[in-house]
Amino acid sequence: MYAYHHGGATSVGVFVAVRLGIAATVAPFAAAFADRFARERVMLFSDLARVAACVLAGLAVTSGTTPYAVYALATLTSVLGTVFRPAEAALLPVLARTPEELTAANVVSSTFDSVGSFVGPAIAGILLGFTGVAEVLFVVAATFAWSAFFVARIHPQAATDPEAEDESEERFGGLAGGVRAIAAEPRLRLLMSLYGAQCLVAGALGVLVLVLALGVLDLGNGGVGLLEAASGIGSVVGAGVALTLVGRKRLGGDFLVGLVLWGAPLALIGAAPSTVVAVIALGLVGVGNTLVDISAITLLQRTIPAEVAARVFGVLESVTIGSLALGALAVPLLVDALGARGALLGTGALLPVLAALSWRRVSAIDEGSRIPVELLAAVDAVPFLAVLPEQSRELLASRLARVDLNEGDVLFRRGDAGDRFYMVFEGSLSVELADGDKHVGAPGFVGEIALLRDVARTATVRAETAASLWTLERGLFLDTVGGHGATSRSAEAFVLSRLGTVPVS
Template sequence: MRRVLAERLGAPAAALRQVFANRDLRRLELAWASSLAGGWSFGVAIAVFAYEAGGPAAAGIVTVLRSVLAAFASPWTALLADRFARERVMVAADGLRALALAAAVILVALDASAPFVYALAAVVSVAGTALRAAKAALVPNLAREPAELTAMNVVSGTTESVAVFLGPAVGGLLLALAGIEVTFAVTAGAFLLSALLVARIHGPGRPERSGDGRTHFLGEALGGFRLIAREPGVRTIALLTAAQALVYGALTVLIVVISFRLVDLGSAGVGLLYSALGIGGLLGSLVTFGLIARGRLATDFALANALWGVPIALIAVWPNAAVALVLLGAVGAANTVADVAGTTLLQRSADNELLARVFGALETLIVGSIGVGALLEPALVAGLGTRGALLVTGALLPVLVALLWRRLAAMEAAAEAPSRSVALLRGCPIFAPLSEATLEGLAESLVPRALAADAEVIRLGEPGDRFYLVEAGELEAHDGTRVTALGPGDWFGEIALLRNVPRTATVRAVTASALLALERDDFLRAVTENPRSLEAADTVIGTRLGSLTGGARSV
């Protein structure tokens, strides 16, 4: 039992250690924490400023305005992260937010008109959408393997849950002790710190773009929506995420109704019930560590969405304050698991060229769905009563998961084959430095080739057009003087491609064998565009060419 537990905890722990050992991921996460804390602190500060300037109506209008602008801006700002280096987009976004808040400090100090400050608050909100999309799209290019990608999303989810608590608390404390100007200034400092940390990240640079580059700006901005509509797997993730947001919007209304009508907690109970969601989210972060070891993201995503709805329906069955707190805590935990699994699935499923725009489109769907849920729920409560509304709202996600279960199971099965191919690629020193996103893209380009015993793969002196990985079977390489055995996990063909010389050996199958072939252009693009990979390739080739026994793999 102890050994099994150690094995299950060992993989997540190792992946988390890799996240913090990865210098770029560590800097990105620290920047994300600083930016999130600043964002939540700013949300409290601008709401208080608006309330003092124009009362409750002004505070409400500013909050709605920031949300609506963010929803409409997301697809457009996300395009920037697919056109330019994502780390630079993050630096620019948080730098712009810092400048906007510095200007707000000056305006408040000069007692300027409130609408000018509101305009700067809108800039902060819109720039934040670019930051979120760029960060989500950058992570797969910095992670080196699937477990590290999942672990990074677990850490980010935990950071976000903590920021939800600490950000507003720090903002409120600063407001009480030092006032609006100091709070704005400290928040600007948090954004600036984030920008400085991201500036030190050595990212992959500008994402590769296909086509002739003459696509209309509007068409490019809508690319994320088109990919969601076109790709069944991405569409399934987006549909469930939007449905989850719809239920969350409904829950913002239901929590008030539950507190006043069902469990008699009154106005104080509203905050208590929301706190249960937050605490559950933090506890859910512990659960997400298991996702790293399981490696079954589609299943976990489905189950988390189902568990999002079931506790809401159960509140109608057991209308008790303590039970409601526990059940809403379960909703918060399910929310964290669904967010981590859904984000990781999207990062691994969507085309890297469009990844930021996919997250931008999803952000728009989420914000819109929250609004629709909040608008529809009062009518549902009026028509069906509190318990009826809870049952119907809670049933939505489990029913949707049941309807989409086959598609989710297919996604799980489809992920297994690329995972094996990625493992083979990662086992080759030439590809080991490449990011997980690049490796998965290469895995999709691999062409299976079956060989009968005695069949030749390549011949000495022929031009080289492919790189080969041995998936199964036994082969022999003859260079004219030596014969070297090749087996599963070995590779050959790199010298002819990288040095532009004829094949230096003949390779034939000793037994029935299975190979994975990578076309010349795909191989060269992946290796030559990554300095560390090219350096590794040069090292391997130099070693093999200078070795008396290493000719087998250098053909």
């Protein structure tokens, strides 16, 4: 609004292009701070800095200074925001205790985004009717302050191990770590590509709505609002649909269905343009938008290495902004070449075709992300493993191997090399010590001292009854425990306790 009154449509176009271009360029680099520092503190800094930028922009409008100062502060606000979403996306898996909690948290986040996407502009429009641009900027500053109030209350239990941070820097290479992580992981490349394609169509839709309302359906300016409202309402409905699907644990399938819902309704509008068809179809697009956002982000959170998560989401932020811009730029070319209906048909066909071509590979990601409940329960039954982030617990659970013992079988002998960690889930074990035998039943565990202290087994362990155990290989156990500060300290405290009383190795 401010840009339009100080330079017309050209000013708006240049301002938006510059702002998005700078934000897309900065996003991957800004996100590196969320991997290097506490993510909740990075989010708090982003909020507070945006409070200051919005207040200064409001004061600049009030004082009547050059519009370029206002444009610069508005652009700065966007740049400061590029670090918030990657930090939030990387922090959620640390806070969530189960896959269902993570998906539900993403549902809530997406719902707020969907509601805000049309409620926010509506509130701004009402305020502009009674006040001015400066007052709206002050209200926006207040919303960032409100966000900061809640972010300041976040205190994750997980702590970062300095040695693990150093290993992460060696592995992922600083600011370029997000790009390297994506290049090294086929699943990330697939998800990023499909999400980028969806954003390309989203950018095109922003312009196609205008073409449809004003050109094809001849609904006038009010028709633009009607079609956008249909999509916004569909997004809220989609959040409810996604919430009912949490228990299915089929995120890959939901993601692909969302892609189809994003594209097929646009093709339907192109084939049979009418107001009723357009309203219903764009409502379905809104449902698809929410399904894609929730399922894609959750799949990424469960696929990205925790130590580079924010940088990967920073790359995603850049891909999102860039794809939106390219989609918007492509529409005039498509309309000139194919006509308005042809542009709708072509744009709408893209995502269903990509979904069909990638169905098998995305389904494989989905299969890999589902861990049996009993395996996760076995990991959670070990006190020092239960404090790990969700991705780490799922990784351990996916690598568990089963061992069955008959009564009297020896699991390992005193003096043996420590090669595995064992978790008992059926039966009981006898631990033979110099001061007498001890018993470990289900749920219990043995074998951690030899691994954590890098010593030989300090006791002989045999099956007191027929027993079944889950086992973890030495390297994975040590990498996981040693790479997480809270887990490492908890394990060390547990070892000291056992060495002082019952030295089970």
